[in-house]
Amino acid sequence: MSSSWVPGPELAWQLHAECPDACILFLAVRDEAGALLDFQWTALNPAAEALVKGLCLGPSLSTWGGVLRGLPERSALGGVLATGTPLSFEVHGRLDGVARCYRARALRRGDGFSLWLSDITEVSEQRHALREELEKERAARAREEHLRLALETARMVTWEWSEARLTLHWSPNAEAFFGHPPGGLGDTMETFLERVLPGERTRVAEAFLQGLCAEGPYTFQFRAPWPDGTLRCYEVVGQSFRDEGRPTRMLGVVMDCTEREQSQAALREAEERFRLVSWATNDVVWDWNPAGEHIHWGESCRAVLGYASEEMGGISWWEQQLHPDDRDLVLRSLEHVLSSGGESWMAEYRFRRKDGTYVHVLDRGLVTRDAQGHTLRMIGSMMDITERKRAVERMQEEAQFRERFIGILGHDLRNPLNAIMLSARQLRRRGAISPMQQQLAQRIETSAARMGNMISDILDLTRARLSGGIPLHLSPTSLPAVCRQVVEELTVAHPGRDILVQAEGGGEGIWDPERLAQVVSNLVGNALEHGEREGPVFVRCRDDADRQLLEISNPGTPIPGHLLATLFDPFRQGGVTRSGRGSGLGLGLFIVRELVEAHGGQVTVRSTEEEGTTFTVVLPRDARVAAQGGGGVLPEEAHTG
Template sequence: MTSSWVPGPELAWQLHAECPDACILFQSVRDDAGTLLDFQATALNPAAVALVKGLAPGPSPGPSPGPSLSSWAGVLRGLPERSALGRVVDSGTPLSFEVHGRLDGAERWFRARVLGRGDGFSLWLSDITEVFAERHVLREELHKERTARAREEHLRLALETARMVTWEWSEARLTLLWSPNAEAFFGHPPGGLGDTLESFLERVLPGEWTRVAEAFLQGLCAEGPYTFQFRAPWPDGTLRCYELVGQTYRENGRPTRMLGVVMDCTERECSQAALREAEERYRLVSWATNDVLWDWNPSGEHIHWGEACRTVFGYAPEEMGGISWWEQQLHPDDRELVMRSLEHVLGSGGESWLAEYRFRRKDGTYVHVLDRGMVARDAQGRTARMLGSMMDITERKRAVERMQEEAQFRERFIGILGHDLRNPLNAIMLSARQLRRRETMPSVPQLAQRIDASAARMGNMISDILDLTRARLSGGIPLHLAPTSLPAVCRQVVEELTVAHPGRDILVEAEGRGEGIWDPERLAQVVSNLVGNALEHGEREGPVFVRCRDEGEQQVLEISNPGTPIPGHLLATLFDPFRQVGAARSGRGSGLGLGLFIVRELVEAHGGQVKVRSTEEEGTTFTVMLPRDARALARGDGGALAEEAHTG
């Protein structure tokens, strides 16, 4: 920065060369109409020259002050608006304010005075940085003092409201100081508590002296807040219960000070003791019955629920609502029948009620409950109260359903072993006998082909039955996860199926990389089953499309074919075992109706899901959605085996 614009000594007025304050003369800059546009600096005294040189120095200086007032506003923050300075020029009224800026790299504060001078003004700047700093410190100290007084007043009011006293123990003085209300708090006359720990212990119930003294010593060593209770007799013979809360402060690792409060908790302890006794009786009754107990006055809405609702339904007792809320938690299919039976008991003068229904838990699932109630009536026969219990019978219902399902499964399984597997086995045996008797017959190739096809069909049956058994009885189909390319798996399966189905078009389309952590053999089984299903049940001349694409954190596989859509009533059970939409044309596969069931089990074992859409216009499309990494999402024991196989 230069000061070449500073006028020389030829000015008509003399600036005070020896004055410590900086002075700059500014002249008004106006247009032809006399409108004030700006102010132009015309002269500086030596102190102002030094100020100009020192403003905003450094390697990356900001704007430097120049002749115009606007350039000074960039380095001296706090200058008035041009209009305010114009009023000083017009009226001659002086103006005072404070400004600040960086001088030689340090922040400095100045008291500024503006004095009118002709069609301009003189700006005097006095450095008040030290005064400003002292004033700032003083303001902070005053603020801290006011804050401390406010806190002390708040503490006093809080102690009076909460019926507490404060205490302080100091190692330097070895004294125990109490707040002024301590004697009245403990029922003693002024000075009755003393100022030592020993004098305080004398007021404690004699049988608790040792325990209270040890509690103080433990608090002295504690790292954070600590608390303990004690009892003390009053002069009138009554026994009061108190709770002490304290905090130990240290210097250089040594405890030097202890602070805390004491609260009178006598009434609270009495109430809690009575409440604990009543709750214990109620809890014992609830545990003995293992039911959710309930108590309802039919003239009102409220129901009192037992504690067991936490474990049975997932609700805290206070979260369980009244009779209307209970009605809304009933399964929609059970609600009408249950409410009708309850209303019948209440209206007919009955004394007992029994219902079995499904009740919604907090997590949204339903449990089967057996609800039993007894009706209490007044002398006029009106319902006064109804008490009962709800028993969770979900496991019992599931056990019965599992037994029925297993019985049906065993019957179907035995039927398969006794009938479906016997037919291809008989064909193999008969063909083999004919081959042994007539070795030179021209039909030997046909017989051999029949043996091969029947054996392959039996192999498919056995594989499907093994997968079915694993899925139903062994906790899931095991996986062997590894980095896999889904498009590569699809192309390999399609090549194999094209050989078995010459003349059929199977088109593979892939978008994205299609890579993930999956079981390649099981994915090949999924693709083979779905493509084979499309070949068997789609249009004979129609193409089959196999599409792979990335979709966020999922990989999507779509297999579609034109043809007659699957009937709507069959879609809900399409993935159930032993389900077949129609007869296969080629006899490929096991013929047991397990293909789609195994597809679903394998996809869900990977943590994914499979869906089907079938319409007259679009044909049938099976959509498989797989997570990118099946290790974290693989299901059940199969997922555990998969993770072990991958990491092993």
């Protein structure tokens, strides 16, 4: 095939030797069926001939792909032949070792096409350089935007101070950062210092000068008021740059650390409060993450246990200090709280001190968990209760001793008292004694009876205070019958006094008849002692659904208001009595309250000038439940009644 080509007259002007563009004519290569296999060039103009030679291009277009980049697929060039539509593209290659770029255009010519190549290397390089500049500009704008967002998110601004210009340049978000309108910061150090809290301006100016002369980064803090009156805290970090040893500029950032300082101040305050509470309570405070071994111990360890806090170990060490007799129970209770989702734990056990002795401690802890219920932390305190346990043990021993002593005393006193009363009664029945002797015998018998009442009251006080309550012997009881019996006895002892009994309803229930008689006797006796001598005493019984009401009232001077709150306390008196009856110890109303509450009821009092004084007793219809809870004795007939 010829390497040069003489075209027809219509293309002569295109293939002139002086034409700068290369033109190559290609002819389609087909198989016997006419299918397109390849293209081969058939003619070149001078510019193309130099190009083909310089690029070492073969005669077949299919071989050009290894030399030129950007050649279209064979099917695309076949489309030029089929439709006649020109095809434009760019190809790249290396001519004489230098990268070149060509704009190519394929035009149909018979069963082939002409390929025009124009060298656009310089234009491509300029276009590539322009694209790089545009990319750099876009990247710079993106970095600026990222920096702006980062500064706003981190609540900080950048600044630069220039020695040559003596100016302070801020990042665009500085005014909003300091809460000032645009231009409010100025561009000098003086205008900036005007925004600083007045009392800190001198210190900030000195800190800036020190940072300018410092080697490496330098930091300081200051406070500045906002226009709304709030005070913000800022932290400055900067570094100076030097030229021949002389600082020429300084770059840095300012961070808003208000919330951080507030949090740190709150944390310091909480830690100080925690420390003071630990000292004030003398408790050993501890903090444990159940996922690990370590326990943080408070500062009271030395005072309570003899250890320094750093000598106290982790959870395994703590387990070893438990008393062997207490260890299993304590560990099981702790494991149960952690595994069952409990929120609090408490245990009382013996713990070994540094000197080897054991102290009794009350250990309490609170458990914090995440949303899934997993244990995150456990915080608690260990209290030394050794002295308290010893005091409780001493009190229990003393209480038992007092109970035994008073019981023995009451038992031993009753025998001589009974002898005195019987002797006095026999003397009165003898007719051979004088009236004076009769009066003396009566006085002896009355005094002995009063002493017997005192002993009974003391024994009841002992049972109420020291023995877990007064025992009851419950059985089916008629309250009106009990009231009538008591009133008959008191009428004999108080001749001339009116005691009226009124009953509404059956008044039946499960109670202790002897103890109810004691309640009625004490309340009626109290009314006789403190009420008007000529006034009657009313005893009323009435049903009220599942309850029974008992009211004992009398006219007379009301009980002073300041005495009502303590009227049922032991050893209290409601006022001055007019006779010698009663124990004289102030235990009567106290015993009344204890007996009523032992039945599961309650007693109240109201006292006014118009209505006089009324004691109201409310009893449940069946006192067995209350008696069982309080240790009362239920005879067999009470269950069947």
